[in-house]
Amino acid sequence: MKLSSVLSLVNQVEKSKFINAIDRICLEAVKHDNKIATQLNKLDGQIKNATSNDITQLFKIVLPHFEKSVKEQLAMLGAQATLLTNILSRDGNCIARVNWIESLYTKEWELIDSKANELRSEIASISDDDIFSEGKRLGIYHACLKEAYSNDERNNREAKITDDERGILNVLAKHLDVTSDNQAGIEHLIDQIPKNGVQDAINDLREIGLVFVSRKRQTVYVPDEIVSLFHRLQGKELADKHLLRILRTFTDAELSNVLKNHRKKIRGVERKDKIVNIIKLGLSVTQILKVDMFSEGTPVNDCKDRLKTLIQDLDLELDKFGSTIEERIDLILNALNQSSEREFNALSATGFKELFSTLQNHFPSLATILKQEFELEEQEELDVEKLRALSITPYDILYMLTNDEVKSVVESMGIKKRGNLRLNILSSFADATDKLIDNYGALARRDLAKLKSENIDVAEAELGVKFEEVTKAIFEQLGLEVDEDLRRSINTSKDKADILISLSEDDVIVGEAKTCKNGDFAKYSTTSRQVKSYVGRCEGAGKRVAQVLIVAPSFSDDFVESAEMDTEVNISLLEADGLKRILDAYRARRKPKFSAKLFTKGGLLKADLIAKNI
Incomplete structure (x- = not known):
């Protein structure tokens, strides 16, 4: 966090x-x-x-x-x-x-x-x-x-x-x-x-x-910035979860080389145990990548080529590969240390939740594995929000699974087997989110028949939650910062805000996503009580609420009028189909320019005008 x-x-x-x-x-x-x-x-x-x-x-x-x-x-x-x-x-x-x-x-x-x-x-x-x-x-x-x-x-x-x-x-x-x-x-x-x-x-x-x-709460919090400071003081180049990723890409021979170089047993030791034993040694990652993984006498060019392959296997986005072994190792370390934000953005909130749910279906013991690997309390309720707070990304979860376990997921889900299997799994969940976004209007109107015709299997009881999650995904694709950490911190068992968008460290937009099956959305008194409660929670946490944004299929005239006349909070209204048009316009531009301030005008927003000005 x-x-x-x-x-x-x-x-x-x-x-x-x-x-x-x-x-x-x-x-x-x-x-x-x-x-x-x-x-x-x-x-x-x-x-x-x-x-x-x-x-x-x-x-x-x-x-x-x-x-x-x-x-x-x-x-x-x-x-x-x-x-x-x-x-x-x-x-x-x-x-x-x-x-x-x-x-x-x-x-x-x-x-x-x-x-x-x-x-x-x-x-x-x-x-x-x-x-x-x-x-x-x-x-x-x-x-x-x-x-x-x-x-x-x-x-x-x-x-x-x-x-x-x-x-x-x-x-x-x-x-x-x-x-x-x-x-x-x-x-x-x-x-x-x-x-x-x-x-x-x-x-x-x-x-x-x-x-x-x-x-x-009798709880200790260590911010991510302090964790990084601890690592520097300890001389620790990478978090263990990132070292684990590197070791997952190693061949059995390379794992054995590391252990042999430190006089550790390799005969009769399973691959997964080799990885655990290497992590326990507390070795310098530079030492592993520069010397330990290679057989004695390996030519320098072969070492450089292997590191280039490692960069590709880890899916690291680098502008250059570096010309020396030392440069390539530095690039790998820097990229992994700065990877969290990119990895959280690789999947929408919906995609992350679907991934976690699917993996739990394949591996009922997944929560137990994660609790053991990350030293979490057994009675801790593990969900996507908790994982985000602990800076555990979708990549981290997939790399907690062995290569054989990942293969079994790919086979059972019918995902392509060529290339990086973990990335293939992530891509499949990104595609599933895109399919829901394409049918965003039907989701908002709770049109089960339309969704089923598009091969989208959603239980009626889950439509409201899905709409909320897909709305977050759209905001994220528009380049907005959907702040799950803040939402988790202000939510209570009674008051649960749907969406919080951070404009800055102190300014936020409170978002509310409402589905409606028949006709226009008209429940203003109930909705206004909800959002005002969320505004109060945000202000209590030291945040300034710049706007309340309500997304629904459509709004009744009375609802629009009541929102415009409300003197306690600033409320903007946006129709679901309009938000989808804004996203389509954003995707169609080569260099789109979009600001969350376009949602702060108040009243019923003109989606076509916003889309035109992106």
Whole structure:
């Protein structure tokens, strides 16, 4: 979830620590950073009274100073905070209840403690005859880490590992080929991580502005921007879900090469277990793509060609392939780190929902698989809205399935088998959405006969939901930002807005999609109560509602007149066929120009005039 969405979700008290942290950094940095000074002048120096949009913009500017400050403070907090940030930065853990984080921490602590005990025995059994065995290398790393930790005590200072020492130890670990799980285990031997007190550690992270804690929901929120910051501090080049994608494209021989290069077992190990074992090693992705995946003596040109194929297999949209191995690896890493928005846009909200539903039908255990892979609570209700909030894209879900499982989906659905099978599945759901859009008017009028004649199988009870979802898809195709995170945050069991369109960080349009079977839509009093309630929820979240937009097959004269005379909210009305004509005009233009402000004129909108001016 983006920082702007988290700021809209939590109250003033819950975001006060973050704002205080930004304020402290600005007071120091403003003396020598003109960009920060300019931004503060716009706010008259009053950060605490700034809007969510202003705070988000300021954070982008102050981020380098914030990152430096956080790095220093985390070093002071010690091993417990480090373990906690490792957990919070993993896929799926950016939104989690406090007690679930505590259980994940306990589980992780026990794994590290068990690994530490294994390593203690291995290091203790080293003999002088061991020249450069596994135990010898671990022993060297253990001795160096122990010296880095305890050398402060000789100078009458608190024992700790400084950032400089940490950097040297990381280089040592790389050259000794000490994997990340072994590093954690050895450090636990020397500076044991506390098993209890997770709540205090969470409060410590909140104090320095790294997490938001909702007291009412007992939930911890870590914005996407902070997760990326954690990864940089950890030296982690890619999220595990993106490394998984890369490994899914590898041949069995390439997976074996990676494991052999780190002296891990390959004989009798299943392909899926090889992938899991590689991820657990915590290897540098650059190391994997530059050295580990290739057999010894592979020509440089063959390596470059393989990376070019990998780019194509991953469907990465790049302007160039790069001329060297290093350039191609950098392009792959950058593209994957910036892929989320493109991947969410690859399918409409309807398409994503249909994909998830279909995959669940094929794999009843899909929700269980996702909960295990992304460390979600078992009782957590998993739907598309929750997946979006956790930044889990349709691509992420498909790559959680093995290649064989993907093949079975393709075969059972009759999807073409040539090319990238995961992309073929995604394309089929994009096509299904387009078919519903083509019959948008019939959907709005609840014309089941017309829909069936077009081979669209929709239950009558689902027509209203389908119309809402397809309306979102049309807005998305018009280039508008349908804000599912905000909609989820303001909705309650009683008040559920259909659509929210973000015009900016603070301005939104509240959309309502209404079907009507016979005649014009005429329920103004009921509809106006609904939308006014949604407006109130949005304003309570710090948003300005620029307009309310109601889409229906057609409107009665009384409905149009009542909307025009309403003094409490600004309401625009748009007929479904008119919205479809606007989309058709948009698609027909080579360089269409469309603004959501065209929906803010009020009253019954003239769709033909809007379409003409795109």
